[in-house]
Amino acid sequence: MKTFDHLSVIGLREWVALPELGVAGLRAKIDTGASTSSLHATEIEPFERNGEGWVRFNAHLGSVVQLRHRRCEAPLVAMKTIKSSNGHAQVRYTICTPLALGGRVWHVEFTLACRKAMRYRLLLGSKALVAGQWVVDPGATYVQNKPEFPVTIPSTTGVA
Template structure:
């Protein structure tokens, strides 16, 4: 049997941080069937800064019962056509921001979309898992604990 010594094990659900967006922790659903990761966002507005296109948006990181919104800005990487879980083709804004999972940190592309009807506000796709050298244990959840960002280590 092959072993995966160089890969980190994650569960089907994990706590992640997006420190560049001011998000210390949010629950994410791991989905190896999705290529790109997705972040629940609304009020998306493009603007220009130093000759580059940026987006300003409201990230929704709480639960349906306990909503929490974070005002965010990020450089726009591209637009991507994505087939949503209900089969509809959507054109979405794509940003790249650092993701923290456990004690690891790496850049990940996120599409911005409405995930209001979804239980988890973040979907972690297979591109992020490949870049982070992760392997999924489907029988586990929250294997990595809370993300170790500078802010969470201090407080």
């Protein structure tokens, strides 16, 4: 049997924080079948700041029962075409922001999408898992502790 000492274990669902967006206590669904990570966002407005592309949006953080949101701004990384599991293609705004999970913090690219029909407001895809050096135990949930807030963001991190 192979073991990987540099990797840590997470479950199918974990608590995360997005410190640069001021978001803590967000439940994430871990999805190894998705390449890209996704954040539930509405009222998405692109704009320019100092000649650079930015995007302003409402990040939805609560559950269907307990709704809450936060108005956020982030640099625009790209516009990506994402194909869903049923073959439907959609062009989405993409941002990159630090994500805290357990004791780790690293930069992750998120597409902004309406996930109101989904149980989890944040989906963590395989690119983020590889960059964060995580392996998934599909029989476990909430293996890691909730990230402490505020989170210290490392100055040099990889992008997933």
